Amino acid sequence: MKAVEYEALHQIVGPLEVVVRHQVLDLVRQVREFDGIEAISEAPLMALTDGDPSVTHILAWKNGELAGYCQRDAEGVSAELAVAPGARRFGLAKAIVHALTVDTPKVRLWAHGDLGAARIVAESVGLRAVRELWEMSSDRAGHQILPSETGTSDSAGTYKVRSFDPRTDRGTWIELNAAAFDTHPEQGKLTVADLDRRMGEGWFDPAGLLFASPVLADGKIGSPLGYVWTKIVDGVGEIYAIGVHPSAQGRRLGTKLLEIGLGHLERQGVAEVRLFVEADNAPAIAAYHRQGFTLTRRDVQYAFDS
Numbered sequence: 476m477k478a479v480e481y482e483a484l485h486q487i488v489g490p491l492e493v494v495v496r497h498q499v500l501d502l503v504r505q506v507r508e509f510d511g512i513e514a515i516s517e518a519p520l521m522a523l524t525d526g527d528p529s530v531t532h533i534l535a536w537k538n539g540e541l542a543g544y545c546q547r548d549a550e551g552v553s554a555e556l557a558v559a560p561g562a563r564r565f566g567l568a569k570a571i572v573h574a575l576t577v578d579t580p581k582v583r584l585w586a587h588g589d590l591g592a593a594r595i596v597a598e599s600v601g602l603r604a605v606r607e608l609w610e611m612s613s614d615r616a617g618h619q620i621l622p623s624e625t626g627t628s629d630s631a632g633t634y635k636v637r638s639f640d641p642r643t644d645r646g647t648w649i650e651l652n653a654a655a656f657d658t659h660p661e662q663g664k665l666t667v668a669d670l671d672r673r674m675g676e677g678w679f680d681p682a683g684l685l686f687a688s689p690v691l692a693d694g695k696i697g698s699p700l701g702y703v704w705t706k707i708v709d710g711v712g713e714i715y716a717i718g719v720h721p722s723a724q725g726r727r728l729g730t731k732l733l734e735i736g737l738g739h740l741e742r743q744g745v746a747e748v749r750l751f752v753e754a755d756n757a758p759a760i761a762a763y764h765r766q767g768f769t770l771t772r773r774d775v776q777y778a779f780d781s
Contacts, residue, residue: 484574485534490526495534498541499523506557512588512772514557518661519546521672533571535562543567551579552660553776555587568596580779589775602777607754611768615712615737616746632689634728635696636735639684645670648684651699655718662716678706685735687728701728703736712745730762737766 491499500523506514515523522530529549535542542562547554554575558568576582583605586593597603639648649667656663673679683706686699700723704715714736719729740748750768752759 484570485532485536486574487532487534488530489528491523491532495541496523499532499534499544502541502544502557502559505559509560510588510590512590514587515544515546515555516585516587519548519555522546522548525672533574535567535571537562543571545571545575547575547579547582551582553585554582555585563592568592569600572596572600572602576779583776583778585774585776587772587774589773593775597777601779603780604775605778606776608774608776609752609754609760609770610749610772610774611752611760611763612747612749612771613763613766613768614746615741615748615767634687634700634731635690636685636687639681639686639702641674641681644686647686647699648702651686651702651720652716652718654720655701657721662718678708680705680707683707683739685732685739687732687735689723701732703732703739705736705740707740707743707745710745710747712740712743712748714740714748714750729759733762733766 500520503513503515503520519530521527523532523546527549531547531551533543533545533547535544541559543556543558545554545556556568556571556575558571572584575584584597584602586597589607645667649665649670652665653663684704685702687701687703688699689697691697700720701718703717706713706715714733717729717732717736719732737748748768749771750763751774752763754760754773
């Protein structure tokens with residue numbers, strides 16, 4: 476197959492010009508429509524549209540049209556790549572990967588959906604799969620609506636469940652989330668600014684972010700030890716995140732929070748619910764299976780052998 480000549484790759488740190496940003500968003504849309512899955516996920520898209528000064532962009536044009544885009548996070552740990560449907564099979568993805576790793580050889584590259592083309596590129600440049608994230612989905616139509624989110628209990632006691640208050644709970648959520656996801660490479664790093672950004676999204680509903688706080692022996696309510704965050708986009712519900720404080724782990728509080736989140740979504744009339752889970756988190760996957768969730772896609776993260 477004859478090679479196609481592309482203009483030199485451009486590497487930019489920090490915000491992109493508005494016209495270039497729109498070109499990237501259009502490329503992302505083209506890829507999603509062609510592949511049926513997004514190539515660039517939520518966090519990089521937020522960094523793009525917000526003009527994050529710390530991320531690196533690699534761009535490739537052909538005759539004035541954006542043909543390829545890659546974004547690397549501030550730490551040089553993770554990157555995501557999109558190539559226009561008409562620009563594939565000519566070596567552009569490989570060229571971007573090589574450019575990406577010149578100064579960050581240990582960067583990891585996500586392949587959403589782990590499509591065949593991504594696996595071919597990964598193999599051709601010596602990448603190996605090091606992490607797998609599952610999307611699981613459940614058809615909730617016909618399910619008995621789960622109990623309301625006023626309270627729950629686990630093996631250690633009773634919890635009061637309440638909705639997030641944007642005026643007073645931002646710091647509370649950040650502290651709980653950081654403790655719950657202390658070792659998680661993405662979720663555990665979220666800041667107040669990251670929370671505020673998500674609160675500014677059209678899908679955000681404080682009623683869909685629910686805390687579970689222990690009822691103490693004297694009847695008072697303690698600090699939250701768990702949360703479930705739900706979202707609804709285009710009629711599809713999502714268990715966006717479930718976090719349990721280390722001191723409450725192993726008591727099935729996470730399972731209770733899942734039920735609370737599902738009940739909340741079902742009361743909003745949602746028939747389909749999805750969630751994402753690490754492929755090696757067997758206890759969580761088992762809990763999701765019990766609630767009728769099945770595997771619908773795999774996202775794979777690739778890295779070079781060290």
